[in-house]
Amino acid sequence: MHWPIDLIILTFVIFCAIAAITVRDLLATAILFGAYSFLMCLLWTVMGAVDVAFTEASVGAGVSTVFFVAAIFRTSRRSRD
Amino acid sequence: MNDLLPLIVAKYNYWMYVILMMIGLYAMIAKNNLVKKVVGMNIFQTAIILFYVSIGYKTDASIPIIKSSDTAHGMVVRAADYINPLTSCLMLTAIVVSVATFGFAMALIVRIYRRYQTLEEDELRMRLSE
Amino acid sequence: MKFIALIVVSLTGALLLYGTAEFPDWGDPSSPASLHVSNYYIEKTYEETHAPNFVTAVVTDYRGFDTMFETAVIFCAGLGCFLLLRDFTGKKEHFYRHIPTGVILHVKNGKKKLTTGKEFEYMDKDWVPHDLINKTVCRILIPFIQIYALYVVAHGDYSPGGGFQGGVIFGSSLILFAISYDLQTLVERIKEKILGILAATGVLIYAGIAAICMPMGGNFIDYGKLAPLLPAGSHVRALGMLGVEIGVGIAVMAIMAIIYINIVSEGRHDEGL
Numbered sequence: 001m002h003w004p005i006d007l008i009i010l011t012f013v014i015f016c017a018i019a020a021i022t023v024r025d026l027l028a029t030a031i032l033f034g035a036y037s038f039l040m041c042l043l044w045t046v047m048g049a050v051d052v053a054f055t056e057a058s059v060g061a062g063v064s065t066v067f068f069v070a071a072i073f074r075t076s077r078r079s080r081d
Numbered sequence: 082m083n084d085l086l087p088l089i090v091a092k093y094n095y096w097m098y099v100i101l102m103m104i105g106l107y108a109m110i111a112k113n114n115l116v117k118k119v120v121g122m123n124i125f126q127t128a129i130i131l132f133y134v135s136i137g138y139k140t141d142a143s144i145p146i147i148k149s150s151d152t153a154h155g156m157v158v159r160a161a162d163y164i165n166p167l168t169s170c171l172m173l174t175a176i177v178v179s180v181a182t183f184g185f186a187m188a189l190i191v192r193i194y195r196r197y198q199t200l201e202e203d204e205l206r207m208r209l210s211e
Numbered sequence: 212m213k214f215i216a217l218i219v220v221s222l223t224g225a226l227l228l229y230g231t232a233e234f235p236d237w238g239d240p241s242s243p244a245s246l247h248v249s250n251y252y253i254e255k256t257y258e259e260t261h262a263p264n265f266v267t268a269v270v271t272d273y274r275g276f277d278t279m280f281e282t283a284v285i286f287c288a289g290l291g292c293f294l295l296l297r298d299f300t301g302k303k304e305h306f307y308r309h310i311p312t313g314v315i316l317h318v319k320n321g322k323k324k325l326t327t328g329k330e331f332e333y334m335d336k337d338w339v340p341h342d343l344i345n346k347t348v349c350r351i352l353i354p355f356i357q358i359y360a361l362y363v364v365a366h367g368d369y370s371p372g373g374g375f376q377g378g379v380i381f382g383s384s385l386i387l388f389a390i391s392y393d394l395q396t397l398v399e400r401i402k403e404k405i406l407g408i409l410a411a412t413g414v415l416i417y418a419g420i421a422a423i424c425m426p427m428g429g430n431f432i433d434y435g436k437l438a439p440l441l442p443a444g445s446h447v448r449a450l451g452m453l454g455v456e457i458g459v460g461i462a463v464m465a466i467m468a469i470i471y472i473n474i475v476s477e478g479r480h481d482e483g484l
Contacts, residue, residue: 010097017101017124021108021117033120040127048144049134049169050371051266052176058379059180060127063467066386070475071187072116073484075194079114080201088232095231103224111216139245140238145265146370147257160250166265167249173270174281177375181288184470188292191474 005046013039026072026079034065094135101128115193115200119186126179130172137168145169261446262368270373271452275432279417282459286414289466293407296478306334333395335482341392349391356384364460368449374456375463382467394476394483403472403480406465413462420454 016039020032037060044053089096105128108121145166194200197208235242252269262268270278307316307325310332318325325331332341364377389397421432429436434451441450475483 006094010094014097014101014104017104020120020124021104021112026114026116029116029120033123036124037127040131043131044134047134047138048142048164049137049172050144050146051264051373052130052134052169052172054371054376055173055176055379056127058376058383059176062383063379063386063471064123064180064183066383066471067184067187067474070471070484071191073475074191074477075116075200079117081113081117091236092231092234094237095234096228099224099227099231102227103220106223107216107220110219111213135237136242136244137249138238144371145253147263147265149263157254160245160253163253163265165245165249166252166269168244169266170270170274171277173266173375174277177281178284181285184474185288185291187474188295188470191477192295195477 002046006043009039009043009046013043024079024081026077027069030065030068030072033068034061037061037064095132098128098132098135101131113202115190115202118202119183119190122186123179123183126175130175130179133168133172133175137165139164260448260452262449262452264368264370266371267367267373267452267456271455272432272434272448275421275455278455278459279421279432282414282417282462285463285466286410289410289469292470292473296473298478300479302479302481307331308334327396333393345391349387353384353388356387357381360384360460360464364456365453367456368452374459377456378460378463379467381460381464382471385464385468386471389471389475390484394472395481397468398472398480401468403469406469410462410465410469413458413460413465416458416461417455420451420458 013036016032016036020029020036023029023032037056041053041057041061044050044056102125105121105123105125108124109118112118112121139161142162142164145163147163190200193205197205199205199208252265252273256265256268257263260268260272262272303319305318305324307318307327308314308331309316310330315334316325316331327333360377360380362377363372363380364374367373367377385397385401388400420434420437423440424433424436425431427436427439434448437451438447441447472480472483
């Protein structure tokens with residue numbers, strides 16, 4: 001497999017993960033988490049595991065983000081750290 | 082130090098997976114907000130799934146669906162032509178379990194907020210000890 | 212606290228990195244994970260089950276126990292959300308808005324409900340005017356999303372997909388309906404009782420097809436013995452896998468809708484996003 005694609009997507013994944021747990025606004029965490037899921041799905045497609053990528057795309061970037069936003073809607077949006 | 086660099090270049094992907102796992106573990110231990118802890122748990126889970134899926138990869142092999150040219154008369158299916166399907170199928174179950182846990186964790190968070198009006202761990206500890 | 216966390220994390224990371232020094236190279240066909248059982252799966256799947264997708268064949272046929280309990284886990288998660296959050300104290304009064312004139316009606320008797328549609332619509336506490344473009348576009352899109360979900364379930368043997376993925380897509384079409392229209396519209400179309408029965412039926416279909424193999428003279432998940440029940444000449448194991456995937460899809464669809472409805476309305480089933 002082409003190693004530059006692997007390295008670039010992995011770097012973005014690590015940035016997304018660090019950003020998702022550092023921002024103070026929980027809605028931004030939800031969106032960054034959705035982006036992290038999408039990048040993981042890309043990574044698995046490049047490695048050939050297409051079933052796992054399909055599942056992660058439908059679950060992580062679809063339903064999981066909706067649950068997250070629904071829970072934030074009912075609780076507070078700010079976090080102290 | 083001289084032989085550390087070729088080692089990193091050869092196995093750089095395992096190092097990235099370990100870094101991702103440690104980010105998730107740090108979020109679960111050190112963050113105060115309950116939602117951030119749940120996000121850290123999910124990062125940890127997807128990093129483990131990534132590690133497993135990368136083990137099943139074989140160079141110059143195709144996706145685990147039979148090409149119709151191989152099922153024509155007389156062609157035998159060679160194992161080195163397809164990537165390992167076993168790791169993918171185990172990780173399907175892991176993803177399903179992770180989404181079930183995430184949904185249930187969100188329900189618990191909504192309930193905790195309704196009772197205590199806060200989601201920070203130190204304030205919760207103070208309210209519980211009163 | 213953060214300092215202790217940093218120390219723990221660095222120690223664990225260093226130990227794990229030390230352990231990865233002896234791993235096989237990436238992409239090696241002779242690494243231990245690709246040697247023993249998986250070669251058998253790749254070589255013999257098409258002859259025995261006639262399903263081109265190895266992953267679906269392994270997941271629903273060779274390792275069918277795992278998938279059955281995974282469906283049970285999803286069912287328990289939905290059940291847990293329902294038990295934690297559901298609040299049966301109904302609202303005492305309703306507010307309706309007459310669409311042509313904008314007049315707001317306040318119905319104090321909790322039992323009487325007006326039918327909504329072109330003339331009346333529900334009003335919540337944080338009511339915003341419903342967007343016509345949003346409603347129309349989503350109303351057109353939802354049937355196509357559902358057809359796509361059914362395609363994904365039916366073609367699980369031939370292309371990436373399967374029961375779980377199709378079920379999630381169908382469930383997210385129901386969630387789209389609840390977001391674009393109104394949560395109460397979804398709850399009235401598909402009652403909560405029907406969703407619960409559907410979820411349990413999905414798990415029952417899976418366990419039922421697996422258990423029917425036993426009186427026909429086989430083991431628990433042994434689809435080959437179902438041949439007398441199906442028309443002659445069909446690939447029995449592939450049809451058994453299809454039936455099982457339909458069960459998983461139905462269960463997952465109902466559970467996604469249940470979890471969303473309970474989280475977004477805090478169990479009261481009245482207002483939503």
